Amino acid sequence: MPLDNLRSHRETFERLQAELATRPSHGYLFSGPAGTGKALVAEGLAHGLLCERSPGPKFCCTVDRCPLRAPAAARDGAPRCDCCAACVQIASGVHPDFTRVRRPKNRTDVLIEQVRELIAQLWIRPCRGATKVAILDDAETLNIPAQNALLKTLEEPPGHAIIFLITQSERALLDTIRSRLRPVRFGPLAVSDLEAILAAHAKLDPARARAIARLSRGSAARALALIEGDPPPIAELTGALKRLKQLDFAAAVSLAQDYFASREQAVENFELIARLLEEILCFKLLRAEFVSPSPEVADVMTELGNRLSVEVIARIIGAAVKAVVAVEGMANPKLQAENWWMGAADAVRSQ
Numbered sequence: 001m002p003l004d005n006l007r008s009h010r011e012t013f014e015r016l017q018a019e020l021a022t023r024p025s026h027g028y029l030f031s032g033p034a035g036t037g038k039a040l041v042a043e044g045l046a047h048g049l050l051c052e053r054s055p056g057p058k059f060c061c062t063v064d065r066c067p068l069r070a071p072a073a074a075r076d077g078a079p080r081c082d083c084c085a086a087c088v089q090i091a092s093g094v095h096p097d098f099t100r101v102r103r104p105k106n107r108t109d110v111l112i113e114q115v116r117e118l119i120a121q122l123w124i125r126p127c128r129g130a131t132k133v134a135i136l137d138d139a140e141t142l143n144i145p146a147q148n149a150l151l152k153t154l155e156e157p158p159g160h161a162i163i164f165l166i167t168q169s170e171r172a173l174l175d176t177i178r179s180r181l182r183p184v185r186f187g188p189l190a191v192s193d194l195e196a197i198l199a200a201h202a203k204l205d206p207a208r209a210r211a212i213a214r215l216s217r218g219s220a221a222r223a224l225a226l227i228e229g230d231p232p233p234i235a236e237l238t239g240a241l242k243r244l245k246q247l248d249f250a251a252a253v254s255l256a257q258d259y260f261a262s263r264e265q266a267v268e269n270f271e272l273i274a275r276l277l278e279e280i281l282c283f284k285l286l287r288a289e290f291v292s293p294s295p296e297v298a299d300v301m302t303e304l305g306n307r308l309s310v311e312v313i314a315r316i317i318g319a320a321v322k323a324v325v326a327v328e329g330m331a332n333p334k335l336q337a338e339n340w341w342m343g344a345a346d347a348v349r350s351q
Helices: 010-022 040-052 085-092 112-123 143-153 189-200 206-215 220-228 236-244 249-259 263-286 295-307 311-329 333-350
Strands: 026-032 098-101 133-134 161-167 182-186
Touching: 026 040, 040 085, 040 133, 040 161, 098 112, 112 133, 112 143, 112 161, 143 295, 161 295, 182 295, 189 206, 189 220, 189 263, 206 220, 206 249, 206 263, 236 249, 249 333, 263 311, 263 333, 311 333
Parallel strands: 026 161, 026 182, 098 133, 133 161
Antiparallel strands: none
16 A cells, blocks of 8 residues: 555545545545644545556555655756656646646635636646545645636536645535535544554654643644744643733633634644643543653643632633634634633633
């Protein structure tokens, strides 16, 4: 199997391979958290459809280890690759029957011009095989005009084309868009899978790999980013949780501005809070050990576990999950954060 390093979703990949070989849909909606393998699976399916040496499950490109996709490729010139011409062209983004659309850098959405160009490409008959394949990434950033432009093609699709929409939030798409696509949902990766990914890519010691895997909330992309990027604001958020009983509206506004200003930041930090509270709940009920980056944070979490009731912890975890759903549904992230912090403070004061 070319996707040898695919984690957690191999059964989904194999099922879709079989479906594409027998009764394919004209469009698929891959939804789930970032970094869970949605794009990797879509690219593997595109190779299976267009590979000229060995189409189907045994396509010749190793997508997860392809030298043409490696960051070093831009520095080292044209890397050597043993794949067929079609797979090389897909990896290079120049295959005439394959189109990949992503949100441009420094833009907040996929442009309607990109969608119109994609539609035009889909209606051109394939020139190398029997199928045209397109992947539309960042579909949650499609604005309403762009979605409406795509809708007619989904309602009356060309018989020779298959499109994969990849999104972190299917709620951001119109009901009419979702209803015309075959839904495929990708859940978070297991901690053990994330540990294996970190061991393969970063050569971390087992203890650090496990700690990062627990903090990455099921996302391989987030786990790898935690190694080199800015650390998550665990100490700051646990400190704010410790002060909930004294928290007022001005403090809630400040926290919302500092840690929930953008949609992406809000989702990440609400999920982080839910994860921290889940660990506190496990400590309270089962005396489970904390996976924390420092003894100081572990001490704060221990204090919260001893101070807060099970009912209050469960209540504010549920509120954090609802806030994530609301933000992904295009609610104002700062307003959601302000309401959550005030609600959590009221819950603690009333226990």
